[in-house]
Amino acid sequence: MRVALFIPCYVDQFYPQVGIATLKLLQHLGLDVHFPMQQTCCGQPMANGGFEHLTHSCNANFIKAFDGYDYIVSPSGSCVLHVKDHLHDPKQEDKATQVRQRVFELCEFLTDIVQVQSLQARFPKRVAVHQGCHGQRGLQLAASTETVTPRFSKPLQLLKMVEGIELVNLDRPDECCGFGGTFCVTEEAVSAAMGLSRVADYTKHEAQVVTGTDVSCLMHQEGLIKRRKLPVQVMHIAEVLAAGL
Missing domain, CATH: 3.40.50 (Rossmann fold)
Incomplete structure (x- = not known):
């Protein structure tokens, strides 16, 4: 399966090690992981502030960046929920629907889609x-x-x-x-x-x-x-x- 890595703003700007760890984990599980360079903010901050009408360009860009992948995985529950609930584009609503259905938070992807049964990680704390x-x-x-x-x-x-x-x-x-x-x-x-x-x-x-x-x-x-x-x-x-x- 072709998996696109969706890295939210907080991770990109302040905690890049989280994105690296996510990539490392997915690759360890044998997945074909890609990072669409066109991705930017998903628009959640604007929508949360009451300005969802200003997120149209964010939506269009998100669809263009992630269209065509089998799954879209992100280490952020809030950003994934925003995309699932708010990603719309009247000009390409079919593609928007497909993207919404393929986006997953990291843990739900590992448990529900990959159905991981074991890991080789060690963390004695x-x-x-x-x-x-x-x-x-x-x-x-x-x-x-x-x-x-x-x-x-x-x-x-x-x-x-x-x-x-x-x-x-x-x-x-x-x-x-x-x-x-x-x-x-x-x-x-x-x-x-x-x-x-x-x-x-x-x-x-x-x-x-x-x-x-x-x-x-x-x-x-x-x-x-x-x-x-x-x-x-x-x-x-x-x-x-x-x-x-």
Whole structure:
């Protein structure tokens, strides 16, 4: 299968190691991975700010960049959810539909499409998992506590394949971290308080590493952790899954 790697802005500009880890992981699994150089922002920031009508050129460019691939994979639940829900183009809606149906967040791609049964990764540390809202409640990467549904988590399913890892049981495993895109700017105090609540849960259980599926959520929490000089490392799940390969 031909797989296109979709690297969101946060990863491209601030955490390029996450994109590299994602590529390394997909290639390790024997996939034919491509990086369309034409790709740019998917338009989510504008849409979240109430200016979705300004994303038409982003949509057209995204379709042109990723049309024709079997699958489009990204290490970002929020950007994938945006594309799935908002990618439209009246001039080429058939292609837009095909692209929407082929885009996957990394963890759901590995569990649902590739159906990975084992990994050769090794990561001997105590790890806490942050289940981001877009991935959990939007893409259904995991069951949330407010729903009466069987418990499952695709990120945890993959992390349990990593040798030496010790997964930490948190008090509130699916609570929002408070990032919320522009929410962290317009409601800074509330956002910070929510983030500190998550950080307190990690430190209470002596987690050495916090991981998750969205760099934006992790960046928000990493800022709070660094300001308080806490001994907790923040890593995207792609980095953990690719560790030692």
